[in-house]
Amino acid sequence: MTNDEQDYLEHYDKQAYDAPIVTVDPVLFTYHEEQLKVLLVQRSRPPDQQMWGLPGGFVDLKNDATLEDTALRKLREKTGVVPPYLEQLQTFGNAWRDKRSWSVTVCYTALIAHQECAAHIATVADVRWVTLPELASLPLAFDHGTIIQQARERLRQKALYSIVPAYALPEKFTLPELQQLHEVLLEMPLQKKSFRRRIEQAELLEDTGEKRAESSGRPATLYRMKAESGAYTFLRNLSGAGDAEA
Amino acid sequence: MTNDEQDYLEHYDKQAYDAPIVTVDPVLFTYHEEQLKVLLVQRSRPPDQQMWGLPGGFVDLKNDATLEDTALRKLREKTGVVPPYLEQLQTFGNAWRDKRSWSVTVCYTALIAHQECAAHIATVADVRWVTLPELASLPLAFDHGTIIQQARERLRQKALYSIVPAYALPEKFTLPELQQLHEVLLEMPLQKKSFRRRIEQAELLEDTGEKRAESSGRPATLYRMKAESGAYTFLRNLSGAGDAEA
DNA sequence: CAAATAGTGTCTGTTAGACACTATATG
DNA sequence: CATATAGTGTCTAACAGACACTATTTG
Numbered sequence: 068m069t070n071d072e073q074d075y076l077e078h079y080d081k082q083a084y085d086a087p088i089v090t091v092d093p094v095l096f097t098y099h100e101e102q103l104k105v106l107l108v109q110r111s112r113p114p115d116q117q118m119w120g121l122p123g124g125f126v127d128l129k130n131d132a133t134l135e136d137t138a139l140r141k142l143r144e145k146t147g148v149v150p151p152y153l154e155q156l157q158t159f160g161n162a163w164r165d166k167r168s169w170s171v172t173v174c175y176t177a178l179i180a181h182q183e184c185a186a187h188i189a190t191v192a193d194v195r196w197v198t199l200p201e202l203a204s205l206p207l208a209f210d211h212g213t214i215i216q217q218a219r220e221r222l223r224q225k226a227l228y229s230i231v232p233a234y235a236l237p238e239k240f241t242l243p244e245l246q247q248l249h250e251v252l253l254e255m256p257l258q259k260k261s262f263r264r265r266i267e268q269a270e271l272l273e274d275t276g277e278k279r280a281e282s283s284g285r286p287a288t289l290y291r292m293k294a295e296s297g298a299y300t301f302l303r304n305l306s307g308a309g310d311a312e313a
Numbered sequence: 314m315t316n317d318e319q320d321y322l323e324h325y326d327k328q329a330y331d332a333p334i335v336t337v338d339p340v341l342f343t344y345h346e347e348q349l350k351v352l353l354v355q356r357s358r359p360p361d362q363q364m365w366g367l368p369g370g371f372v373d374l375k376n377d378a379t380l381e382d383t384a385l386r387k388l389r390e391k392t393g394v395v396p397p398y399l400e401q402l403q404t405f406g407n408a409w410r411d412k413r414s415w416s417v418t419v420c421y422t423a424l425i426a427h428q429e430c431a432a433h434i435a436t437v438a439d440v441r442w443v444t445l446p447e448l449a450s451l452p453l454a455f456d457h458g459t460i461i462q463q464a465r466e467r468l469r470q471k472a473l474y475s476i477v478p479a480y481a482l483p484e485k486f487t488l489p490e491l492q493q494l495h496e497v498l499l500e501m502p503l504q505k506k507s508f509r510r511r512i513e514q515a516e517l518l519e520d521t522g523e524k525r526a527e528s529s530g531r532p533a534t535l536y537r538m539k540a541e542s543g544a545y546t547f548l549r550n551l552s553g554a555g556d557a558e559a
Numbered sequence: 560c561a562a563a564t565a566g567t568g569t570c571t572g573t574t575a576g577a578c579a580c581t582a583t584a585t586g
Numbered sequence: 587c588a589t590a591t592a593g594t595g596t597c598t599a600a601c602a603g604a605c606a607c608t609a610t611t612t613g
Contacts, residue, residue: 134406158404160380284591285583530564531610
């Protein structure tokens with residue numbers, strides 16, 4: 068570092084420039100009772116007090132080293148655990164989304180098994196799982212409705228070419244369960260055979276040797292995801308449209 | 314708005330919370346002389362003075378209504394024009410990427426035809442197109458090297474299932490040109506027949522009726538992208554790997 | 560006509576869709 | 587045995603890969 072540069076840094080005053088406020092907002096999904104659900108928090112403070120919003124918050128410059136740290140910290144605060152899947156979704160920033168100021172929020176999509184956080188969530192009144200149809204009738208803070216829709220759409224896309232949605236299931240799950248989840252995400256029925264075949268051929272899952280009985284009918288094999296399976300993308304999509312991504 | 318809320322807003326002091334600094338960094342690519350090139354600017358001020366970096370900058374709260382506005386403004390400042398393709402890439406934020414402070418940069422991938430900005434760029438000394446191999450030997454500011462690699466990788470992915478790269482070509486272009494560009498992005502040869510067939514079947518291009526002669530050989534038909542072709546994704550990828558997206 | 564580049568015909572291979580079939584559980 | 591759910595066999599359709607072929611230009 069040059070002397071000039073050192074000098075510059077010593078006298079640099081962040082406050083001299085007007086900066087937007089910066090938050091991180093994770094959209095945490097789970098799958099429970101044949102429905103996709105998203106975690107919402109009732110806001111205890113303004114702005115948008117009493118309305119429901121994403122479990123996000125400000126970056127804590129002292130304790131968060133990265134944006135991802137902020138996302139994980141907020142999720143841990145609200146659910147008591149850290150999710151097995153967290154991926155940056157998109158950043159929303161404009162002059163009007165927050166009444167206080169020009170504001171930027173870095174959003175993440177996260178997935179977790181419902182039972183992983185059931186215990187912790189049961190202890191608090193201001194956090195709950197909301198099904199997607201219910202969203203329409205809840206008062207949502209800021210532009211969180213839009214953000215959730217976008218996260219939902221991205222997850223739908225992923226269901227076409229990956230098994231990422233599996234992170235919304237427990238560690239051990241059956242193929243019919245995973246297929247049902249994909250069917251909910253894609254809003255269409257899938258061919259059992261096609262679905263199984265592509266997953267088997269790509270060797271994405273590991274047979275646990277266990278079975279699960281649904282109390283009637285043949286018991287299904289329990290599988291576990293392999294380590295790298297979340298990153299795998301099929302060369303060919305399921306046929307749920309060829310468009311969009313934004 | 315309740316009285317309480319109004320009161321809260323009136324007394325809200327943004328400066329009371331320590332916020333990261335926020336910048337926007339577009340990665341502008343073009344295709345020229347059979348090479349992919351990225352636009353870099355030599356920094357005239359600290360930090361990382363004299364080093365080369367992306368043509369980005371701070372959000373101007375008074376004049377930019379959205380993050381995209383900031384990206385477009387910076388690109389216009391450096392190239393004199395606005396690119397036909399701009400898409401958010403990813404946001405990088407952590408405690409160490411900028412010496413001054415905890416810092417967040419919202420990055421965009423942009424594409425433009427080389428000749429669109431050739432005139433403007435020729436007039437300034439501190440802006441230039443850099444080929445990707447050259448990057449290794451240039452002193453790059455901040456983590457801009459990483460950001461460029463990531464933008465490059467995303468563009469590679471898009472070459473597998475879309476014709477988005479076409480935005481790096483002039484308005485009218487030939488199929489052999491587009492194929493060459495995809496080949497550069499994918500770093501592998503493509504089958505002429507397969508490439509043409511999928512584009513024809515999806516009806517993504519419009520015949521201009523014109524031809525372009527390369528001074529020897531049969532002249533190629535000039536095409537123009539249709540309006541929605543950038544959003545189209547093929548159901549089946551070209552076979553450049555089934556993995557990754559980072 | 561030779562050389563160069565554009566563009567086509569057509570066969571093969573892979574994989575998703577469809578759907579009937581078999582397998583294994585409960586009562 | 588009937589019913590329910592899990593899982594398979596196998597044909598078809600769509601489309602990318604391979605590669606030899608034809609077409610149109612310049613000199």
